[in-house]
Amino acid sequence: MPKPDVNQTVPAGAAPASPNLKIVLVSPRNPLNIGAAARAMSNFGFFELRLVNPYQVAFREAKSAVKALGVLADALEFPTVAAAVADCGLVVGTTSTGPRVLEHPLRRLEYGGKLIARKMAAAPVAILFGSEKFGLSNEDISHCHWLMRIPTRDAHASMNLGQAVAVCLYEIARSPAAARIAPESKRAAAAADVERITASLENVLARSGYVHTRTEGSTQMKIRRLVRRMNLNAHDGEVWLGMLRQILWKLEH
């Protein structure tokens, strides 16, 4: 029995949706970014969007957009960061800059995402994203337990808000198991079928004058190896056999 294969048998999403993750946008200005954040949340199975002091026109526009999602309709508005994170056991701020002169630990997303996923099992967790232009203020950051950084390159560290939310949620939802397990390919063609293909190909090549009597033996083995290297699956094996038989028939008539 082949091992169950996360990549083939669960190709569809298996994101561990959790009501314990709160995405908090602080002073967002652009309705497209608010909408994009909501869409990424829905994609990865997180539904609690909170906005702190959003630019009202942007919030209204995002909500009234044609494809506005439930996430957006249910979004809660708060006057301050303190109010938005009041129920959370862990508050994480995102930043694109290097370490500031702050007493906060700065963690890369690969590691921070793991800590968040673990904490989420026990208590509500908030991830804060600052405004498009200024990011989080020092006052915003003082409400955080630690800071998290997406590993972008120094020369262009700042990500688009909607894309940053998507990448953070992907890291939290991604499955390390899916990365480890090698996907089974389609059911491989049986050796007998591969050998039938080899024989048919040899026949075709002999009929075509490709194989010289002098080198027949070594050519045969070259062809056998060549056909094995195709790594045929059962379906493609049948297709090849059909094609070769047809060619052979044509060559013989």
Next chain:
Amino acid sequence: MPKPDVNQTVPAGAAPASPNLKIVLVSPRNPLNIGAAARAMSNFGFFELRLVNPYQVAFREAKSAVKALGVLADALEFPTVAAAVADCGLVVGTTSTGPRVLEHPLRRLEYGGKLIARKMAAAPVAILFGSEKFGLSNEDISHCHWLMRIPTRDAHASMNLGQAVAVCLYEIARSPAAARIAPESKRAAAAADVERITASLENVLARSGYVHTRTEGSTQMKIRRLVRRMNLNAHDGEVWLGMLRQILWKLEH
């Protein structure tokens, strides 16, 4: 010596930029998405953007946007998928739908990203993204070696194009090492300082009438444990000591 800490000492991006990765957008329609794809590429250190049959108005608009990047200025245009991937040793198509009746293996991003990163070391690799509305066509997919899927939830699988590009590039750029290594926290406060804080707090509490003579012994130990649970770093230890001494001075005068 503490171990070097990827999360603290390399908080800034360490994305393995590679000229071998080609991002191919097939028939994109929205200039904002073309721009967002280019931005994510620049963020994660990939610079070869290729467009197949883009909607010309969208391409022009994206290029002329105020914040258009070098990635976009250098983008190449091709009439067909075949032409766009001609130099590539591996061609991967992205899809948000489940397995189609196609002979192509479908791999989750967690695993597919690893295969791509490995292949990139040896040969150019193309990742194809379909149009916003229709995704890749069966004809587009026939040029691919296999298909890749971001693990979104079934009920809302389809991602925004710019966000999908960002998430795929993040997976390829992310460092498994950074996920494994536990970040060192700031230099912890020395036990002697923690004990000084404990003594000061006890003093303050005694002066304030918080500690009753009857329970003094057990309170002392409770306070000692309480202070240890603060996990103070050296800097915060000094701050606490200063605050407590000031309070004590005020209580005594």
